[in-house]
Amino acid sequence: MRIANLTHGALFMLGAYLGVSILKLMPNLWVAALLGGLAVAAFGGLLERFILRKLAGNILGQVLVTLGFAYIIADLCLVVWGGDPIPIPTPEFLQQPLRVAGFAFPAYRVAVVVLSVLVGMALHLLMERTRLGAMIRAGVDDMQMARAVGIPVSKLFTLVFCLGAGLAGAGGVIGGPIMSAYPGLDADMLPLALIVVILGGVGSLAGAFAGSFITGFVYTFGVALFPQLAYVILFLPMIFVIAFRPRGLFGKFAA
Amino acid sequence: MAALRLQNLRKSFGGLPAISDVSLEVAPGERRLIIGPNGAGKTTLFNLVTGDLPRDAGNVILFEEDVTRLAPHHRVHRGLARTYQIITLFPKDTLEHNIALSLLGLSKLRWNAFRSFDADLYVEARAVLARVGLEHLAKRGIAEVAYGDKRRVEIAMALAQKPRVLLLDEPLAGLSREERATVKQLIAAIPREVTVVMIEHDMDTALDMAERITVLHYGRVIVEGTRAEVVADPKTREVYLGH
Amino acid sequence: MKLAALACLLVAFPLVGGEFYVNLASQIFIFAIFAASINLLLGYGGLATLGHASYLGVAAYTSALLGLKLGLGHWIAAPAALLGTTLMACLFGLIALRATGLGFLMLTLALSQVLWGTAYRWVALTDGDNGLRGLSRPFHLDDAASFYYFALAATAASLWLMARFVGSPFGAALRGTRDQPRRMSALGHNVWLIRWVSFVYAGFWGAVSGLLFVYYHKYIHPISLSLTNSAEGLLAVIAGGSGTLGGPVVGAAIVMLLKNYVSAYIERWNTLLGLVFVLIVVFMPEGVVPGVKRLWLRFASRT
Ligand SMILES: Nc1ncnc2c1ncn2[C@@H]1O[C@H](COP(=O)(O)OP(=O)(O)OP(=O)(O)O)[C@@H](O)[C@H]1O
Ligand SMILES: [Mg+2]
Numbered sequence: 001m002r003i004a005n006l007t008h009g010a011l012f013m014l015g016a017y018l019g020v021s022i023l024k025l026m027p028n029l030w031v032a033a034l035l036g037g038l039a040v041a042a043f044g045g046l047l048e049r050f051i052l053r054k055l056a057g058n059i060l061g062q063v064l065v066t067l068g069f070a071y072i073i074a075d076l077c078l079v080v081w082g083g084d085p086i087p088i089p090t091p092e093f094l095q096q097p098l099r100v101a102g103f104a105f106p107a108y109r110v111a112v113v114v115l116s117v118l119v120g121m122a123l124h125l126l127m128e129r130t131r132l133g134a135m136i137r138a139g140v141d142d143m144q145m146a147r148a149v150g151i152p153v154s155k156l157f158t159l160v161f162c163l164g165a166g167l168a169g170a171g172g173v174i175g176g177p178i179m180s181a182y183p184g185l186d187a188d189m190l191p192l193a194l195i196v197v198i199l200g201g202v203g204s205l206a207g208a209f210a211g212s213f214i215t216g217f218v219y220t221f222g223v224a225l226f227p228q229l230a231y232v233i234l235f236l237p238m239i240f241v242i243a244f245r246p247r248g249l250f251g252k253f254a255a
Numbered sequence: 256m257a258a259l260r261l262q263n264l265r266k267s268f269g270g271l272p273a274i275s276d277v278s279l280e281v282a283p284g285e286r287r288l289i290i291g292p293n294g295a296g297k298t299t300l301f302n303l304v305t306g307d308l309p310r311d312a313g314n315v316i317l318f319e320e321d322v323t324r325l326a327p328h329h330r331v332h333r334g335l336a337r338t339y340q341i342i343t344l345f346p347k348d349t350l351e352h353n354i355a356l357s358l359l360g361l362s363k364l365r366w367n368a369f370r371s372f373d374a375d376l377y378v379e380a381r382a383v384l385a386r387v388g389l390e391h392l393a394k395r396g397i398a399e400v401a402y403g404d405k406r407r408v409e410i411a412m413a414l415a416q417k418p419r420v421l422l423l424d425e426p427l428a429g430l431s432r433e434e435r436a437t438v439k440q441l442i443a444a445i446p447r448e449v450t451v452v453m454i455e456h457d458m459d460t461a462l463d464m465a466e467r468i469t470v471l472h473y474g475r476v477i478v479e480g481t482r483a484e485v486v487a488d489p490k491t492r493e494v495y496l497g498h
Numbered sequence: 499m500k501l502a503a504l505a506c507l508l509v510a511f512p513l514v515g516g517e518f519y520v521n522l523a524s525q526i527f528i529f530a531i532f533a534a535s536i537n538l539l540l541g542y543g544g545l546a547t548l549g550h551a552s553y554l555g556v557a558a559y560t561s562a563l564l565g566l567k568l569g570l571g572h573w574i575a576a577p578a579a580l581l582g583t584t585l586m587a588c589l590f591g592l593i594a595l596r597a598t599g600l601g602f603l604m605l606t607l608a609l610s611q612v613l614w615g616t617a618y619r620w621v622a623l624t625d626g627d628n629g630l631r632g633l634s635r636p637f638h639l640d641d642a643a644s645f646y647y648f649a650l651a652a653t654a655a656s657l658w659l660m661a662r663f664v665g666s667p668f669g670a671a672l673r674g675t676r677d678q679p680r681r682m683s684a685l686g687h688n689v690w691l692i693r694w695v696s697f698v699y700a701g702f703w704g705a706v707s708g709l710l711f712v713y714y715h716k717y718i719h720p721i722s723l724s725l726t727n728s729a730e731g732l733l734a735v736i737a738g739g740s741g742t743l744g745g746p747v748v749g750a751a752i753v754m755l756l757k758n759y760v761s762a763y764i765e766r767w768n769t770l771l772g773l774v775f776v777l778i779v780v781f782m783p784e785g786v787v788p789g790v791k792r793l794w795l796r797f798a799s800r801t
Contacts, residue, residue, distance in 0.1 A: 051780065059600050060546045061779045064736070067729050068775025075768035128547045187725070191611040305684060331686035343681045345674060356674050359667055360686030368668035368699070376667070412685070 005161075006063060007047070008168050009190030010070035015040050015172025016181035017081045019088055022173075029091045029173065037170030044165020048158050074186050083183055088176030108177055119167070136160060161174065257362055258283040258321055258420050258450040264303055266296075270406050273299045274474045277313075281420075281467075288465030292494070296474040297454045298340055301422050302428040306330050315386075317420065331360065334419030338409040338426060340454070344397045351393040354380035366421065371438035383415040384408075387441055403434040410441060421445065423453040423487045427460055462486075470494070508650055512643040520642040526754045527653040528710040533734040533746035534660050535703035541741030543696050544546065544676030546603050548728050549610030552651055553704025555723030556613060557583040558712035563628045572636035580705050586635070587701025591694045598679075610728060617720035629763035633712060649710055656706055660742050662733070663699065672696050730757075730771070737778050739785025748787055 018036040019029075026032065047069060055061040090108045128132035138146040139153040146153050172181075179185065259281040264314055266274040273296045280461055281287050291297050301306040304315055306327035309325055314323045322330050329392065345353050355376040359365045365375065377393075384390045387407045397408065406426065427435050442464060445451060455461035462468075468485040470478040472494045478485050501678040512520045532554055539545040560579035564570045594605040617624045624630065658678065663669050674682045675689045683689050693796075712718050730753055738749025756774065761767040782789050 051776070054780065058783075059603065060540075060732075060736075061783065063546065063548065063603060064732065064775045066728070067725075068772040068779075071726075071768045071772030071775070075766055075772065078768075079766070190725075191608065191615070235608055248699045305681065307684070312513050326513065326688075327683040328686050331684065337684055339681070339684075343678060343684075345677050348679060352670070353571060356682070357685045358686075359671060360682070362667075364667045367673050368663050368666045368695075370667075371662070371665050372667055372670055374615070416686070482722065 005164075006066040006190065007044075007070045007073065007165075008193045009186035009188070010073040011040050011044065011168040012172040012189045012193075013077060013167050013173070013181065013186040014043070014073050015169030016088070016176050016179075016185060017077050017086075018169065018174075019173030019176050020081065020086050020181050023088065029177070033173040037166040038116070040169025041162040041166030041173075043167075045158055045162040047165075048161040052161070053158075070186060070190075074183065078183050081181070085180050085182035087180040088173070091176040112174060112178070112198045131226040132156075199238070257281060257316070258285070258318060259304070259452065260314075260316040261300075261304065262314040262316065264315070265311045266299055266303055266308065267311060272474050273407050274303060274310075277471075277474070277476055279469060279476065279479075281450055281452055283450055284447050284448055286464060286466045287450075288461055288468045289452065289454045289471060290456060290458050290461075290468060291471035293456060295456075295471040297456070297471055298424055299474075300471065301337060301424055301454065304422060305335060318368065328360075331416070335422070335433075336413040336416045336418035336420070337422040338413050338424055340424040340428060340448050342402075342409055343407050344395045344405060344408055344412075349396055350384060350389060350400070351380040353397060353408055354383050354411055354415050356416070357415040358383075361416055380415070382430065383411050386414065387411040388437065403430050403438075406430060406434070407441065410438070414445070418449060420450045420452070423451065425454050425456065427455065427457075435460065509647075512646050517642045518647045522754065522758055523569050524642070524646050524649040524714055525758070527649040528707055528714060529731075529734065529754050530747040530750035531653055531656045531703060531710065532687060532707035532731050533738070533750045534657055535700045535707065536731045537735045537740055537746045538660060538663070538696055538700040538703070540735055541745070542669060542672050542676060543693060545598070545693065545697070546732070547592075547594075547606040547610075547700075548603050548605030548725065548732065549594075550700070550704050550731055551723050551725070551727035552606075552610040552613050553583050553587060553701045554708035554711060555617070555718075555720075555728065556586055557705035557708030558718045559617065559624065559630070559720060561709055562633050562712055562718050565633060566599055566630060572634075576636070576709055577677065579709060583705035583708070584702045587698045587704075589663055590701070591697035595690060595697060597692055607725065607728075610723065611725065614720055614723040614725070623711070624720065627720065629740050631717055632711060633716040633718070635713045635716065639713070645714065649714070652706070652710055656703060657743075657747070660703060664743065668692070670693075698726075726771075729775075733771075733778065733787075737774075739787035739789070742785070742787050745785050745787045752786065 015036045018039055019032045022032040022035050047066075051065055052062060054064060125133075127137065135146070135151045136156050138149075138151055139156050143153055172185075228255065257280045258324070259279070261277055261279040261403055264277045277296075277300060289297050289300070297336070299308065303310045303313075306315075306322075306325065313477075314321055316322065317330065317333055317335060320333065322333060322335075323385070325333075340438075345356065349354075358376055358379055364376070381390055381393050384393050387410060389404060389407055389411065392404060397405065400408075406429070410423070410426055426438055430438060442451070442453070453461065453464065462482060465482055467480065468478075468482055469476055470485060470491055477494060478491050480486045480488070505735075511523060515523070532550070535553075536547060539547050539550075542671045543790055558580045560582050561572075561575045564575035564578055565572070590606070590609050594602055594609060597605055618626055620626070635645065637644075637648070639648050664672075671682070671692050674687065675692050679689050682692075708722075711722065734749035734753045735746050736749070737752050738747065739745030756770070757767070760770060784792075
């Protein structure tokens with residue numbers, strides 16, 4: 001959609017904290033993820049409708065406003081949930097490690113990988129195989145033209161923004177058992193999200209996936225091997241991609 | 256020697272060819288007209304010559320020097336100048352500042368970051384504006400002057416650079432009859448040693464200005480020759496005058 | 499004339515103002531250099547950078563580390579910090595300027611995040627979240643007034659040189675690349691190189707502000723390299739009015755006053771900062787200086 005959005009880290013964190021509160025009422029992580037995602041999606045929708053809409057084409061404005069909201073969200077989370085990290089328990093049936101061919105894998109992490117692949121496939125099908133997806137792609141490619149043939153572009157964009165925000169929120173809940181909810185989670189997530197997008201290419205789902213896997217691997221090994229230089233290692237592949245493939249690995253647009 | 260030679264140029268946009276295998280030779284001092292219906296690829300051809308767009312294949316040769324791999328600004332320093340079909344000026348600045356930026360493009364001064372902007376540059380800019388009859392508007396902002404005046408500023412910006420090859424992309428588009436006459440005079444007054452290649456999609460308006468004419472259709476050269484030859488050619492009639 | 503009056507006012511200020519205000523003024527000066535250097539890119543080059551804290555932070559850290567770890571004096575550490583940071587700007591410019599617009603913004607952000615993350619994690623070198631303490635000021639400028647004069651002189655010189663830059667033929671070319679990059683290259687200007695040189699120049703002035711920053715605080719923390727710091731600089735430029743000479747200075751004063759005053763009364767500085775971002779972008783997109791000028795003109799034409 002080509003909107004510069006810096007709230008993603010904050011929405012992720014908001015999701016994680018909402019997850020904490022929902023889990024107190026209903027001890028089911030998946031329900032919490034769903035509800036947290038919906039709540040964050042609703043917030044994202046309001047943000048798009050009432051503020052970002054007015055700033056179409058004004059990249060700098062979008063950046064500053066989304067950054068402003070990121071600060072507000074982070075600060076309010078601090079007010080509501082306090083400054084101490086709050087762990088989110090791993091669902092019981094996934095607490096045992098998974099043993100395959102003599103190796104032990106943490107079952108929850110495996111479940112998260114499976115889930116993210118499923119979500120990715122669902123998004124792919126949505127974008128490539130459905131009428132809705134076709135309309136969204138048309139809107140992104142050429143807004144004027146899409147409008148001219150009667151596609152409700154602005155409604156669609158709100159919807160897409162909600163979807164993105166919702167996924168970030170749900171992601172926060174699901175990431176909870178691994179990372180827990182703490183102040184500064186937003187700042188830790190944002191660069192990761194940025195790298196994934198730049199690496200994979202703006203506007204490409206396959207790119208986002210490849211990007212996130214590469215980032216994940218590099219980050220994990222990098223942190224294990226050279227903890228001080230984790231960020232340098234993390235950003236190296238990105239710089240490489242930009243130097244040799246400005247459109248990202250799969251992207252249609254230059255970043 | 257040719258002033259401008261194009262060899263087998265190709266360019267396509269997302270698989271759709273806009274220029275296919277165009278070869279062309281323009282002699283020094285020649286007045287060449289390129290005509291063709293809307294979407295024939297005329298502007299794209301200019302963009303390939305100037306380097307605004309990267310070509311897919313083929314070569315651009317300027318005064319026997321292959322400039323295909325040079326960046327647009329390097330081609331300008333070898334004597335190539337152009338105007339745009341869609342007016343591309345600096346809207347917040349005055350007319351004289353627009354021309355001054357053009358003069359600056361070829362001046363060593365442009366890298367000087369420590370002396371203040373030279374009043375001499377404006378003096379020279381006003382002289383250029385005088386050539387196109389706009390000196391009285393020198394201190395006006397671009398946004399405040401009429402469309403016809405902007406068209407003349409477009410041309411003045413290119414002329415200010417004293418080019419050896421000048422590419423004019425529909426310099427008469429959107430002008431009234433009187434304005435057309437002035438701009439035509441302006442073009443006619445360009446010194447003979449400058450090679451002029453001009454695009455026009457309306458054949459009748461510019462026929463009298465050309466020595467040789469190239470007809471472009473679907474990205475290909477279909478007819479090329481003197482004015483009489485081109486007008487007489489049945490293919491011209493078919494694709495261009497026919498409808 | 500006006501400038502002379504302003505100069506007198508500024509020179510006389512420490513004689514009348516209390517220490518708190520003199521220090522606040524020093525901070526405004528330092529932040530004004532930082533904001534003005536961002537304005538070179540944003541206001542005159544049309545390049546929105548979200549990583550300018552890199553230059554401030556790296557210069558500050560370099561100077562601090564050279565002093566602490568190698569025991570070098572300021573007369574070596576300062577030039578070395580400026581040079582090193584400027585070289586880094588050369589390299590970062592090569593990377594970031596592969597894109598413009600949103601891509602440029604993301605790249606500057608990403609590059610600065612590398613430095614921020616490294617400063618946090620490379621505890622052996624930077625002492626991470628604790629920051630580096632025990633730093634000194636050059637020339638023993640330890641009382642508020644003498645540091646004030648030092649900062650004032652440095653700021654006046656910096657702003658003057660940046661104004662020269664903007665008013666030069668090169669500055670005119672830079673503004674041209676902001677408004678009509680394609681036309682600029684069709685006129686023979688090397689758009690990329692113009693942007694790169696400006697990027698490096700802005701990085702240099704960012705480094706100057708970083709030196710003054712670390713001299714003032716005698717302390718440096720990774721937060722100086724953070725996105726928040728870059729964004730506050732950007733906010734100052736936009737609040738004051740980008741692409742104007744006075745804008746960043748006014749904006750720097752606004753942000754610093756908000757930060758020092760309001761944060762004393764309101765605990766939620768971050769919420770306030772966020773709201774200020776939103777309000778300024780939505781309601782005063784052209785900035786305070788042009789905004790006030792416009793209102794004044796409307797007022798003047800009515801009477
Ligand atoms: N940047 C671009 N991206 C995609 N397609 C383009 C681009 N520029 C031109 N085209 C396409 O290439 C074809 C040739 O366009 P071009 O502008 O060269 O035509 P033209 O002969 O100048 O027409 P006109 O008389 O309308 O100016 C058109 O079909 C146009 O849609
Ligand atoms: Mg055209």
